[in-house]
Amino acid sequence: MTSGTTPQQTLTKTSAxxxxxxxxxxxRSRKAREAAAAYAFLTPWLLGMVxxxxxxxxxxLYLSFTRYDLLSDPKWVGFANFVQMFTxxxxxxxxxxxxxxxxxxxxxxxxxxxxxxxxxxxxxMRFLTAYRVLFYVPxxxxxxxxxxxxxxxxxxxxxxxxxxxxxxGIHHSSWVGSxxxxxxxxxxxxxxxxxxxxxxxxxxxxxxxxxxxxAASIDGAGVFRKFFSVTLPxxxxxxxxxxxxxxxxAFQAFTGAYVVSGGTGGPVDSTLFxxxxxxxxxxxxxxxxxxxxxxxxxxxxxxxxxxFFFWTARFWVHYGDE
Amino acid sequence: MTSTIRARAPRPIxxxxxxxxxxxxxxxxxxxxxxxxxxxxxxxVWMVAASFRPSNQIFTTLGLFSSHPTLSNYTEGxxxxxxxxxxxxxxxxxxxxxxxxxxxxxxxxxxxxxxxLNFPGKKFLFALLLGTMFLPFQVTLVPQYIMFNxxxxxxxxxxxxVPHWLGxxxxxxxxxxxxxxxxxxxxDDSARLDGCGNFRxxxxxxxxxxxxAVGVVALFSFVWSWNDFxxxxxxxxxxxxxxxxxxxxxxxxxxxxxxxxxxxxMSTLSLAPIVGFFILAQRLLLEGIAxxxxx
Numbered sequence: 001m002t003s004g005t006t007p008q009q010t011l012t013k014t015s016a017x018x019x020x021x022x023x024x025x026x027x028r029s030r031k032a033r034e035a036a037a038a039y040a041f042l043t044p045w046l047l048g049m050v051x052x053x054x055x056x057x058x059x060x061l062y063l064s065f066t067r068y069d070l071l072s073d074p075k076w077v078g079f080a081n082f083v084q085m086f087t088x089x090x091x092x093x094x095x096x097x098x099x100x101x102x103x104x105x106x107x108x109x110x111x112x113x114x115x116x117x118x119x120x121x122x123x124x125m126r127f128l129t130a131y132r133v134l135f136y137v138p139x140x141x142x143x144x145x146x147x148x149x150x151x152x153x154x155x156x157x158x159x160x161x162x163x164x165x166x167x168x169g170i171h172h173s174s175w176v177g178s179x180x181x182x183x184x185x186x187x188x189x190x191x192x193x194x195x196x197x198x199x200x201x202x203x204x205x206x207x208x209x210x211x212x213x214x215a216a217s218i219d220g221a222g223v224f225r226k227f228f229s230v231t232l233p234x235x236x237x238x239x240x241x242x243x244x245x246x247x248x249x250a251f252q253a254f255t256g257a258y259v260v261s262g263g264t265g266g267p268v269d270s271t272l273f274x275x276x277x278x279x280x281x282x283x284x285x286x287x288x289x290x291x292x293x294x295x296x297x298x299x300x301x302x303x304x305x306x307x308f309f310f311w312t313a314r315f316w317v318h319y320g321d322e
Numbered sequence: 323m324t325s326t327i328r329a330r331a332p333r334p335i336x337x338x339x340x341x342x343x344x345x346x347x348x349x350x351x352x353x354x355x356x357x358x359x360x361x362x363x364x365x366x367v368w369m370v371a372a373s374f375r376p377s378n379q380i381f382t383t384l385g386l387f388s389s390h391p392t393l394s395n396y397t398e399g400x401x402x403x404x405x406x407x408x409x410x411x412x413x414x415x416x417x418x419x420x421x422x423x424x425x426x427x428x429x430x431x432x433x434x435x436x437x438x439l440n441f442p443g444k445k446f447l448f449a450l451l452l453g454t455m456f457l458p459f460q461v462t463l464v465p466q467y468i469m470f471n472x473x474x475x476x477x478x479x480x481x482x483x484v485p486h487w488l489g490x491x492x493x494x495x496x497x498x499x500x501x502x503x504x505x506x507x508x509x510d511d512s513a514r515l516d517g518c519g520n521f522r523x524x525x526x527x528x529x530x531x532x533x534x535a536v537g538v539v540a541l542f543s544f545v546w547s548w549n550d551f552x553x554x555x556x557x558x559x560x561x562x563x564x565x566x567x568x569x570x571x572x573x574x575x576x577x578x579x580x581x582x583x584x585x586x587x588m589s590t591l592s593l594a595p596i597v598g599f600f601i602l603a604q605r606l607l608l609e610g611i612a613x614x615x616x617x
Contacts, residue, residue, distance in 0.1 A: 031440070037520040038441035045432040045451075045495065048488025053454055056465035063464060070468065120355060125348070133604045134359050137366070140596050144549040145567035146589035149574050150369050153582060160368060163384045192362065252458055255551045259571065278460055283556060288464050295460040302458055 064293035069286040081293035092294070094269045095277040098183060102273065103250040106190040110246055111239065114194040118201035119231070132202070135195040142193030148259030152176050155185040155260075176260050179268040186271055189256050197242050204238040205231065236317045244309050248302055254279070274298060373586040396591070399584025403576055407588055409562060410569035417482050417565060418547040424486035425494055425543040426536060432489050433498030434524045438510060455492040467556060481557045482550070486543070494539045501535035502528055537606050545596055566592045 039046075064081060066074035085092045121131060141147050154160045155175035162172050175181040212230045221229060232239075254275040257265065265272030265280070274294070282291025371386040373395050379388055400407045435441070436448055470481040489495060505528065513523050529536070551567045558564055564572070570592060573585050600607065 034439055034520075035441040038435045038439035038444075041431045041435035041439070041520070041524075042447070044428040044487060045489035046447075048428070048485065048490050049450065049454070052466065052485055052488060052490050053457070053462060056462040056469065057457075059465040059468075060461055070471065117355075117358060120351060120358075125351065127352075129605070131355055131359070133601060134363065136604075137597060137600070138362060140545055140600055141549070141593050144593065144596075145551055145570045146592045149570055149585060149589060150365060152574070153585075154365055154368075160365070160384050167384075248456060248458070252460065255549075255567075258551070259574065262575070275460055278463075279552070282464050283467070288468065292461075292464045295458070295463065298458050299461050302456070306456060 060292040060295060063289050064296045066289040067287070068289040068292075070288060071286075074289060077289070081290050082297070084290070085293065085297065091269060091272065091277065095265070095272040095274050098265075098270065098272050099251060099274040101183060102187060102190070102253065103247055106187045106250055107243060107246045109187070109191045110194050110197055111243060113191060114198035114242070115201050115235070115239075117194070118198050118205050119227075121198075121202055122205040132199060135198055137195065139193045139196035142189065143255050145255060145259055148189070148256045151185055151189050151256070152260050155181075177267060179266075179270040182260065182267060182270045186253075186256050186260060186273075189260075190250065190253070197246065200238055200242060201235065204235050208234045233318045237319060240309070240313055240317045244306060247305060247309075251298065251302060251305075369586050370590050373583065373590045375583065377581070377583040395583035395587035399573070399581075399587040402573065402581060402584050404561070405569055405572060405576075406562075407566070407569055407591075410564050410566045411591075413479075413563060414548060414565040414567075417479055418544050420479070420483045421486040421547040422540050422543040424483060425489075425491060425539055428487050428489035429491065429494040429498055429539060430529060430532070430536065431524070432495045433502055434520075434528055436495070437499045437502035438507075438523075438528070439520070451492050451495060455496060463552075463556075470557065476557055477560050477563060478557075479563070482547075482553050486547075491543075494542070497538065498532065498535050501532055505531050534606055537603060541599060541603060541607055544599060548596055 063074060065078060066076050067081075068074035117135065121128060121135075138147075156162075157174035157177065159175075161175065165172050175185050208231060212234070213226060216226045216230050252275055253273055257271045257273040257276045258279075261267070261271045261276075265276050278291050278294045278298075281287045281294065368384075368386060371388075374391045374393070375388040375395075376390055376392050377395070379390075436444070436451070466481070470476060473480075475481050509527050509531075510523050513527050518526070549567065550565075551571075554565045554568050555571075558568060561572075566588075570585070570588060573581075573588060
């Protein structure tokens with residue numbers, strides 16, 4: 001941090017050499033000093049931005065047009081990686097399908113569950129603090145190896161889920177071992193961690209002005225009418241934010257699928273999430289050019305999805321000042 | 323038509339009819355919430371309970387209690403096979419502490435510049451910051467690995483720590499910018515009149531006032547570092563460098579059904595620090611989460 005003072009001093013000296021009125025001089029040197037201080041404060045972040053984000057992004061863009069196995073030099077192949085993805089690589093297309101199902105099922109479920117519970121908690125009720133804490137705990141640990149390992153056990157052939165189903169006379173084989181059900185367990189894992197979204201909704205629900213409900217009551221609105229005409233419109237900015245963040249997050253899920261499938265994306269590629277396949281291509285097969293190309297496709301898809309969201313926002317997101 | 327009395331006491335959003343006894347309504351509401359919590363937390367509670375059961379009883383019951391509670395899963399799991407959880411916990415804590423320190427320092431100085439100082443290129447750089455918040459990490463994964471490999475940083479903690487000292491987490495910076503912007507500027511101005519420079523204003527005025535934001539950043543740095551799986555998986559091949567998640571993964575890979583007790587015991591221990599810190603600091607944190615959308 002002490003380095004922050006040195007450029008300031010040098011800058012004052014150089015600006016003092018120019019011809020200007022004393023007042024201009026003081027103003028200009030103050031501005032220059034402030035800028036110098038700002039850049040001194042920004043130095044770590046700027047270094048990270050160039051060395052760890054922008055530089056690597058450009059390098060991975062280059063790599064995406066090459067074959068590279070880390071041992072020999074990258075070999076330029078043009079669009080071959082991208083062509084391979086969408087034509088001959090059936091595992092890639094499978095991973096896209098698995099990820100899309102995961103996103104399209106888990107995100108709406110998350111929204112509905114967290115909104116319902118936020119409404120249920122939305123009263124100056126007793127124990128609210130304790131409830132909030134307990135609902136939040138799964139969000140803290142949902143992405144951990146420990147919970148993914150637990151999921152693999154409880155959805156196994158004789159895990160507690162099947163034991164509970166057996167009580168009702170339903171006999172089910174292993175969930176994580178079945179290509180048909182394995183993805184379901186990961187969706188349940190995602191929805192299990194709904195607490196963080198619920199906390200955001202809860203903060204929003206509590207800020208809806210009471211007058212709006214009172215006015216709606218006077219107009220004779222019932223429970224559902226109030227929900228659809230007052231609560232839901234007032235929450236649209238938060239619904240927008242939560243949907244966007246959850247979608248971006250779901251496209252990037254990794255740990256759960258890795259642990260539940262033992263690092264393979266199985267059974268029969270049914271849990272082969274996009275990031276898991278990218279990891280396998282890049283770091284198990286050492287197809288680093290191919291993995292970089294996959295990453296860039298993801299960037300473009302996420303940018304397009306976010307852009308589309310922002311574009312639709314004007315039709316359904318209500319901001320307070322209208 | 324609703325009567326005037328009803329209009330004065332607005333109906334709740336949910337709940338059946340106004341005429342129902344409010345006590346009953348509250349009881350129903352609490353009952354629903356407790357049921358939801360019970361379903362939600364049952365797997366977790368079951369795991370903790372199972373970690374105290376003798377190995378041969380772990381899968382035989384849906385229930386929680388055992389006639390013979392035991393600590394043997396903990397003692398056996400701690401050093402099962404060639405695993406060494408003392409080492410993994412130490413490594414995880416070391417990486418977490420150095421990451422937290424890095425995030426706190428780099429993110430707060432960056433946030434101070436964006437929130438309080440004017441400089442050419444500010445708008446552009448702030449847009450860049452916001453852009454990286456939405457950038458999927460996969461796009462830098464491969465080139466960063468190649469770079470760290472070139473630097474000889476594989477099998478060191480540097481790839482897991484250094485990025486945090488260079489403010490790669492745009493979310494934390496954004497959170498702190500928002501918080502510092504909300505602090506009154508008069509404080510800075512009067513300190514400036516007293517002859518304080520930016521560095522003194524930052525350390526003596528802004529940081530003490532920004533402690534709530536600092537707390538949120540510290541906890542989430544801890545949680546993310548502690549839970550991080552992909553980073554250690556890529557960079558830490560040597561087993562003496564492993565973190566707790568890698569230890570659990572190895573446990574899962576190497577052992578059969580008869581050692582689930584040890585796995586559950588170690589899983590329980592691995593979750594305890596996160597849940598513990600969270601409960602200690604929950605009031606501060608939940609406000610921060612609600613206003614910034616971190617998870």
